[in-house]
Amino acid sequence: MTRGAIRAAWSSRLMRIELLPSSIPAADTQYLVSFLVNDAVVIDAGAIGLLADLERQQRIRHVFLTHEHLDHIASLPIFLENVYSPGPDCVEVLAAADVLEFLHGDVFNGRVWPDFLQLSSPENAFLRTTVLESMVPVQRAGLTVTPVPVSHGVDTLGLVVDDGVSAVAFPSDTGPTEDLWRHLATIPHLRAVFLEASFPSTHSDLATLTGHLSTRTFGAEVAKLPAGVRTIVVHRKARFAAQIAREIDELGLPGVEMVQPGKVYLF
Template sequence: MRVRVLGCSGAIAHGCRTTSFLLDDNVLIDAGTGVGDLTLEEMARVDHVLLTHSHLDHIAALPLMLDAIAARRLASGAGPVKVHALPGTIAALKVHIFNNLIWPDFSAIPSTDAPLMRFVPIAVGEVLQVGGKSVEVLPAVHTVPAVGFAAHTEAGHWVFSGDTGRNPAFWERINQMTVALLVIETAFSDREQALAQRSLHLAPQMLAEELEQIGSDRRYPIYITHTKPAETGLIMEEIRRFDLAPRQQGASRHDIRWLSAGQTFEL
């Protein structure tokens, strides 16, 4: 499986695009502004969109992408783009986005029987079969209903935490998996730790405590995502600092790396 990082920033700025990953050429994990770097042909090949939650930085490009590819998808008879999300996320999209006020309701265009988009409810623990891939829905802890995802590959699981605060259930589950690569958010620096706690995001010291829950016999690359552009440098320095001096005596350093838009992983 190929994973292409379209966007991995916690906000927009020059060169910064918000969260979206393309699995092979037909499955999107989140639909942030990074989707805008795909060509029309690439967007039209997307059959499934898996959403972690309803916040704008993770869904901003979804309505625009659907509008851009509508004519191609309908003319080709490709069928609806399936948007897989928690029931609470689907409800938020119906009320606040696809409401014929902010954007057309593509779940009823051109008709409810043959729409451009179809919502598919998901649940934590469910294993989805989408676009020839097996993707498990993982727990997340956020200010709105939220999940992470783990996509099975020959090399192990590609794991994405989604937006989350402290999340023991997440670690319990992935410690049972063979993990090839973990993508985990760290939205704020330690000076903004109170804001991180209130908004249910991670800051470096909170991340350090979360990583202590990784099984002692497990080691895999950990990629940091969702940093705020104004704080990225500070967040990176704070993470380097804690990883140089593990909190637990005898603990080894983690293999922590920095995610960037444009990276591609072959798993």
């Protein structure tokens, strides 16, 4: 076996995570949220329906939604349209009960988009839905996904994804929070957290008001993590992205890096 083949075999067993780019042409500027995990599961549907490779979209069978905000669901209708094929085999959308209700009433309501839920039958379905309950793990595609409530402007579930060897946390949108960090402290194989930093210090009041982190509160959240866990910064508001990166750099926190959209992270 060549070195390259050994590396390929080994990396195929690692958890693969990619934050899909959401600007055109693809750049570090990030507007929408979709994390692809092992090309089989996606966390949030902000950008998934815009992926140029349609076959890659079709391989995704499970869509987890953390909350109903548009940057996390924007391309879900497009995605479901893209991957539909007649028959009983369809995509599963997993979210809290109220998020599934909002999707039906506000998006798949026969006006904004066809009512894919009403149009679906067991023999021929656009999607099926599964209710996520706080702190109740679900198993999908070889991964255990545990929803943990966080502290955003609307009810939001952070997600912890575990393949038995590595665990990675996706807190989604949140301000300062507690339950998630307490839960993560119990996972010895936690490798990384994709943590938001939406606002710079100049807008910390707005961050507090809307349930986000600013560079004023970010450091205290990172300090609640066990040592040695990578913190990958996501969800910088595009117009403040450079300022946020500069201010986080000035905090001098160990193990903190800016996310690179389109990069494949292996854990």
